[in-house]
Amino acid sequence: MEPLILNAKTGRCEVTIGASSELIGRYIKGQKVVVITDSTIRKYHEDKFPKAEIIEITAGESSKTFDSIRILYEKFLELEVDRSSLIIGIGGGIICDIAGFVATTYMRGIHLGFIPTTLLAQVDASIGGKNGINLKGYKNLIGTVRQPEFVICDVDFLKTLPKEEITYGLAEVIKQAAIGDANLFDFIESHVDEILSLDKKIMERLIHDSMAVKLSIVELDEKETGERMKLNFGHTIGHAIEKTLGKPHGEAVAIGIVAESKISIAKGLMKKEDSERLQKVLESIGLLVDVQMNKEKIIDAIRKDKKRRGQIIKMPVLEGIGKSRIVEIGLKELEGAVNDLC
Numbered sequence: 001m002e003p004l005i006l007n008a009k010t011g012r013c014e015v016t017i018g019a020s021s022e023l024i025g026r027y028i029k030g031q032k033v034v035v036i037t038d039s040t041i042r043k044y045h046e047d048k049f050p051k052a053e054i055i056e057i058t059a060g061e062s063s064k065t066f067d068s069i070r071i072l073y074e075k076f077l078e079l080e081v082d083r084s085s086l087i088i089g090i091g092g093g094i095i096c097d098i099a100g101f102v103a104t105t106y107m108r109g110i111h112l113g114f115i116p117t118t119l120l121a122q123v124d125a126s127i128g129g130k131n132g133i134n135l136k137g138y139k140n141l142i143g144t145v146r147q148p149e150f151v152i153c154d155v156d157f158l159k160t161l162p163k164e165e166i167t168y169g170l171a172e173v174i175k176q177a178a179i180g181d182a183n184l185f186d187f188i189e190s191h192v193d194e195i196l197s198l199d200k201k202i203m204e205r206l207i208h209d210s211m212a213v214k215l216s217i218v219e220l221d222e223k224e225t226g227e228r229m230k231l232n233f234g235h236t237i238g239h240a241i242e243k244t245l246g247k248p249h250g251e252a253v254a255i256g257i258v259a260e261s262k263i264s265i266a267k268g269l270m271k272k273e274d275s276e277r278l279q280k281v282l283e284s285i286g287l288l289v290d291v292q293m294n295k296e297k298i299i300d301a302i303r304k305d306k307k308r309r310g311q312i313i314k315m316p317v318l319e320g321i322g323k324s325r326i327v328e329i330g331l332k333e334l335e336g337a338v339n340d341l342c
């Protein structure tokens with residue numbers, strides 16, 4: 001498969017899909033290489049790692065803190081990492097965020113690449129250049145935008161990933177198809193079984209096309225002043241559900257996708273059948289389990305959304321499957337969508 005190229009203001013990124021142990025040779029030219037990973041990924045996949053110094057961090061959101069970042073900077077000093085060195089994050093979205101942040105800030109930026117190992121990281125977190133760490137419970141409050149030089153997506157990593165993590169990644173794939181690629185959406189609908197059994201060819205096409213949607217959006221709007229907001233489809237209500245019910249991000253986003261698609265219907269932008277297609281495909285991959293929701297709490301969480309300006313939230317809506325635009329939605333309309341849900 002031809003590499004996808006992202007040419008953005010904060011850098012050029014080459015994205016390839018295939019065997020990482022072969023493809024990585026393109027980027028290693030005798031410089032010092034430092035891999036940042038976690039113990040689970042190392043345990044299952046160290047045979048695929050390039051020859052490098054390895055730094056392990058603890059898996060989990062609790063590692064996205066200044067304390068872990070400081071430890072990494074100190075390790076870099078110990079290992080005599082300099083501006084010619086290459087940092088490779090091998091892991092899920094958390095590793096990508098941490099490796100991206102340290103490589104962008106250490107010495108004001110050193111070489112960086114990713115080998116993402118979760119589906120979510122392959123189609124979402126490893127591309128687009130955003131990185132972030134948390135502060136006092138605020139997610140991704142501190143961070144930068146800077147493109148990695150390369151991303152290599154190897155579907156072989158996904159074999160050891162718990163099934164639910166695959167499903168959560170698929171929620172983002174479905175979102176990306178819904179906002180920007182009707183053909184990808186058709187493809188998902190007609191290959192659910194192959195996707196769930198991680199058929200290599202099908203997964204490679206799925207990841208490629210899903211990334212292509214995100215990359216084309218990021219190329220237009222790297223810093224999220226307009227077009228990039230489309231990637232938040234399903235996330236306004238999704239984040240509120242994640243916060244109030246403590247649901248995993250992917251599950252909450254799946255519910256958010258269906259709920260927010262109803263706003264598109266109410267606005268006369270999308271047919272009811274399209275919203276039903278969204279719901280059906282999410283159900284077919286095992287998402288959208290019925291949940292008891294506290295309407296008031298969800299509405300309260302939406303009111304606290306950082307994107308809210310007075311009574312208005314700027315958010316994406318669908319104009320059918322595969323097409324989206326950014327509109328201003330009144331809080332009342334959003335609350336109506338939550339009411340329909342509960």
Ligand SMILES: NC(=O)c1ccc[n+]([C@@H]2O[C@H](COP(=O)([O-])OP(=O)(O)OC[C@H]3O[C@@H](n4cnc5c(N)ncnc54)[C@H](O)[C@@H]3O)[C@@H](O)[C@H]2O)c1
Nearest residue numbers: 040059092093094117118120121124125130131157160161
């Ligand atoms: N920067 C961005 O643009 C962006 C976008 C989306 C999400 N994110 C961030 O990504 C994070 C979530 O990422 P995630 O869903 O990949 O979770 P994760 O990074 O926490 O990984 C999930 C778990 O799976 C394990 N794991 C990873 N790969 C594995 C494999 N191949 N086999 C077995 N186990 C494996 C990890 O050890 C971890 O315990 C969040 O912190 C979120 O903020 C960032």
Ligand SMILES: [Zn+2]
Nearest residue numbers: 172235249253
């Ligand atoms: Zn998401």
